[in-house]
Amino acid sequence: MRTAILDIGSVSAHLKIVDLEPGEPPRQVRSVKRPTRLAGAIGRDGRLGPAAAGRIGTAVAGTLAVARDEGVQELIAFGTSALRDAADRAEIVAGLAARTGVEPAFLTGVDEARLTFLAVREWYGWSAGPLLLADIGGGSLEIAAGDGAEPGTALSLPLGAGRLTRERLPGDPPRSKDVDHLRRFVRDRLAECLPRAAARPWTIFPEAGTGTGRAVATSKIFTQLAKLTRGKDEQGRRVLRHKDLRAWIPRLAGMNAAERAGLKGVSTSRSRQILAGAVVADAVMRHLGTPRMEICPWALREGIALRRLRQLGGQTPCHDDISHLLQPMPEGRARLHAVGSAGAGA
The missing domain is CATH 3.30.420.150 (Exopolyphosphatase. Domain 2)
Structure with missing residues (x-):
């Protein structure tokens, strides 16, 4: 199973593409980053705002193009604390889904x-x-x-x-x-x-x-x-x-x-x-x-890959902490026009 793990973080959207086959170790195919620059974007009201939302949309669209080129079959997409804790998170996620077809979920x-x-x-x-x-x-x-x-x-x-x-x-x-x-x-x-x-x-x-x-x-x-x-x-x-x-x-x-x-x-x-x-x-x-x-060079994205590998091998994990992150690869090219607040500033 060729899987893409997309981490939307405060510095970049980081896509790691791995081949996951039960009985085999995860094999990295490609890793790519696109800048988000969210760390300095959070206002006093806790909102990231339209310019940051636009950067997220552009970054995710760029990583999806790479994933399609590599024949990715499934996507695991999530946002870390900068997006997870933003007051306008719901608006940004909705706009991102409309623009790219990706609707990131969140880990605690x-x-x-x-x-x-x-x-x-x-x-x-x-x-x-x-x-x-x-x-x-x-x-x-x-x-x-x-x-x-x-x-x-x-x-x-x-x-x-x-x-x-x-x-x-x-x-x-x-x-x-x-x-x-x-x-x-x-x-x-x-x-x-x-x-x-x-x-x-x-x-x-x-x-x-x-x-x-x-x-x-x-x-x-x-x-x-x-x-x-x-x-x-x-x-x-x-x-x-x-x-x-x-x-x-x-x-x-x-x-x-x-x-x-x-x-x-x-x-x-x-x-x-x-x-x-x-x-x-x-x-x-x-x-x-x-x-x-x-x-240690391995961290969260590798942990997600290992959890998914165990799922594919039929193992029942102690914690079902990634199933809600799974989604099919969006069809077609990511739409480059702005939708709602996610497009402003792109």
Whole structure:
């Protein structure tokens, strides 16, 4: 089954095309991105607005053209927190469906944590032992942990790098007092929410990476922080060390977005939010006692592919968290005319 997984995120619409055959590992055919630039588009009223809706429509239309060229048979389309939490979400989704034939559905933050954990478990295998996972997105932070294929604990907090930058770091560069307030805010939210997690399974790690378990990070934010700090382990795998991250936060705080974009490993699209991402990563590693986190190349889209592969193989999953995302490929070319608010600004 040739399947396209379309993730409409705060930076881009990312289409991953995979061949899924029961008994075989997922085989990636192609991956393509089109810009959405939603992170800075959310107004004080929580609406993305017509210009952002237009960019979403153009991005989705562009990815669909690639999917048709590759003979995709089914589509799994979803929006992450920037679209999911928008006050005008219903208008944007309706306009997108009219314009392209795609009607994205949504995962909860806990679903995202669970599916990302599934991908990380598949990547590392059972020999890795218990896993602790952290994923910093544009709108939310996901944490999951456990020793099985499914996490024993999965939670999502509104501590995404884009959200925090927009709400709490208005300057470029930000004022030092705003950075201090952000660090206290993130620390307090973690202290408030994490003790409620069932069984606190990460306490089984005397130290990440010792063989008794692994502390793992996914997402562009963590990957770029690891590149920035030049973290590698003895096997050459990319890691983020807490002591190196702490040393970089004051430096990032003193730079504007253009200066950060000139740093090795930091992309222009994430140069504004990399500081907030570093603050969240620092707080997570401090709170959970992880001196380092390995960077896993598999994340949410791979977890969705694995879940779908199990469905195609007749397995009954513990959680039916993706069936509502499935839809047939829209017929014909995506309509390029605007419909309602989704077309404005395209």
